[in-house]
Amino acid sequence: MSRIVIFGAGTDGRLLLPKLRQHDHEVLAFADNSPLRQGTCFEGLPVLAPDRLSAMDFDVIHLALPASAPVAQQLATLGIGQERL
Numbered sequence: 001m002s003r004i005v006i007f008g009a010g011t012d013g014r015l016l017l018p019k020l021r022q023h024d025h026e027v028l029a030f031a032d033n034s035p036l037r038q039g040t041c042f043e044g045l046p047v048l049a050p051d052r053l054s055a056m057d058f059d060v061i062h063l064a065l066p067a068s069a070p071v072a073q074q075l076a077t078l079g080i081g082q083e084r085l
Helices: 011-022 050-055 069-077
Strands: 003-009 025-030 044-050 060-063
Touching: 003 050, 011 025, 025 050, 044 050, 044 060, 050 069
Parallel strands: 003 025, 003 060, 025 044
Antiparallel strands: none
16 A cells, blocks of 8 residues: 555545545645645645655655646655656
8 A cells, every 4th residue: 555645636636536545545645836725634634835745754646737747846856756756
């Protein structure tokens, strides 16, 4: 079982969550760039600022966004490598 963070606390993240849980993955949290969403709960999970991810113990980040390349680059600058996406 993988410990997963979903990047994108919106419609795509909402749709991805049950699919991951269906395959027995443990979804720990959402991450989002929106300051309005950070610090809230979405679908019963905390929404974190991306800069908090490096302190978390997780296996994979699933990008629930239509434009994932900029987010992948953002995560790389935070020390989260491509192998975890």
